[in-house]
Amino acid sequence: MKKGKGMQFVGDSRITADKQKFIPKDYSEYPGRTEAFWPNFLLKEWLVGAVFLVGFLCLTLAHPAPLEKMADPTDAAYIPLPDWYFLFLYQFLKYEFASGPYFVLGAIVAPGLAFGGLLLAPFLDKGPNRRPVNRPIATGLMLLGIISVFWLTYEAAEHVNWEEKAENNKPVLQPEVEIDTESAGYAVFENSCMQCHGDQLQGGGAAPSLIGIDYSVEELKDIAKNGIRTMPAGQFKGSEEELQQLAEFIVSVNEQVK
Amino acid sequence: MMQRIYDWIDERVDITPLWRDIADHEVPEHVNPAHHFSAFVYCFGGLTFFVTVIQVLSGMFLTMYYVPDIENAWKSVYYLQTEVAHGQIVRGMHHWGASVVIVMLFLHTLRVFFQGAYKKPRELNWMVGVMIFFVMLGLGLTGYLLPWDNKAYFATQVTLEIAEGVPFIGEATKTLLAGDAEIVGAQTLTRFFAIHVFFLPAALFLLMGIHFIMIRKQGISGPL
Numbered sequence: 001m002k003k004g005k006g007m008q009f010v011g012d013s014r015i016t017a018d019k020q021k022f023i024p025k026d027y028s029e030y031p032g033r034t035e036a037f038w039p040n041f042l043l044k045e046w047l048v049g050a051v052f053l054v055g056f057l058c059l060t061l062a063h064p065a066p067l068e069k070m071a072d073p074t075d076a077a078y079i080p081l082p083d084w085y086f087l088f089l090y091q092f093l094k095y096e097f098a099s100g101p102y103f104v105l106g107a108i109v110a111p112g113l114a115f116g117g118l119l120l121a122p123f124l125d126k127g128p129n130r131r132p133v134n135r136p137i138a139t140g141l142m143l144l145g146i147i148s149v150f151w152l153t154y155e156a157a158e159h160v161n162w163e164e165k166a167e168n169n170k171p172v173l174q175p176e177v178e179i180d181t182e183s184a185g186y187a188v189f190e191n192s193c194m195q196c197h198g199d200q201l202q203g204g205g206a207a208p209s210l211i212g213i214d215y216s217v218e219e220l221k222d223i224a225k226n227g228i229r230t231m232p233a234g235q236f237k238g239s240e241e242e243l244q245q246l247a248e249f250i251v252s253v254n255e256q257v258k
Numbered sequence: 259m260m261q262r263i264y265d266w267i268d269e270r271v272d273i274t275p276l277w278r279d280i281a282d283h284e285v286p287e288h289v290n291p292a293h294h295f296s297a298f299v300y301c302f303g304g305l306t307f308f309v310t311v312i313q314v315l316s317g318m319f320l321t322m323y324y325v326p327d328i329e330n331a332w333k334s335v336y337y338l339q340t341e342v343a344h345g346q347i348v349r350g351m352h353h354w355g356a357s358v359v360i361v362m363l364f365l366h367t368l369r370v371f372f373q374g375a376y377k378k379p380r381e382l383n384w385m386v387g388v389m390i391f392f393v394m395l396g397l398g399l400t401g402y403l404l405p406w407d408n409k410a411y412f413a414t415q416v417t418l419e420i421a422e423g424v425p426f427i428g429e430a431t432k433t434l435l436a437g438d439a440e441i442v443g444a445q446t447l448t449r450f451f452a453i454h455v456f457f458l459p460a461a462l463f464l465l466m467g468i469h470f471i472m473i474r475k476q477g478i479s480g481p482l
Contacts, residue, residue, distance in 0.1 A: 032287030065353035071411035080412030130374030
């Protein structure tokens, strides 16, 4: 670019008035068979990107994003698990040498060393060699790291019954219902059922919600006395009249939902 | 027409050097899969960027429906998932993208590591890259809580317990993240939302900018 005296600018700006033509660098300046990034190589990149996007969308369509039940802090039976890429750390912290009195070792020192080493790799592996076989320590440590992460992730995931976990935690939108806590049926419910099914019939850790179920009065009377699935028999304690009131109460709540 | 618009702008703001910095360069033979198929390993960095773009776009659309509040967060996600047109696909893209981006980052890191491409003069770029990895893990961690379902809630509780166990700064860190020393609740959700949507993306864009500028300055590392 021409500099100094005689240089022309656009108005009072610092932009030169001399029009420089867009001249790509000579290919001969580069070794090997180079290719211009724009537009040749970028077009190929976009094609690869398009194929990748199609595959990615197929994954999205085949497996919708999971959603579990709304968070319930009182659900003591729930076994917490982190997202899959933290499973290895989660599993590591379960081992005796990394938990309890050694928690600091497992949660801070070991991951700190591993990630610190990764961050400072260029300063730890200073030699001129770039081929993996010529720097055995760096390569060896990295392979060890990869193997342990894979193995720990496998160990953590193996014991989990993912299908059962998803089945037990299906999302349910709790319909809005008004529960008449003054009714005779609710009094009976309080005595026999509330402990498991909750004060708003919403269910709990051991029993399902009673809202949105489709049973008749007769069926409900039978279930209250004889149980169903995991519900044991003999949960209901009271007279026949109370049983009738209870069943009618539950049916009346469910009629609101319909 | 396009050329005339370009010329008109170029005459006034001189964008050609900018443009040349971004796009006018040669792609060397050893990174071009058209010449050596094994060069596909050089795609992982670009694919990471591509998935990041998917994450940003799908995330922007998700915030149109998402409500960061413990009463409504789950309900808004449920509504998005079941009622909104294509909501399931957009949320699916964001959910799966979060996993795919970690996989791609992992592969990109391994490529750079095993090729020794982090050696002089590229030490700084390697460190920026590792920091991008950490930011990405942070995005995954904070995003996991946002649907406010059981797995989100209890996983976050475990994470915060681990943070609390750190000596000296643990309790302060937990309070900073959760908004309370004991409760994982309304404050936690809004803080994680803010971190996920504002703080970490800002850090990510800054680091990515530095990463890319350094790549253009230094060029891609030579063949082994």
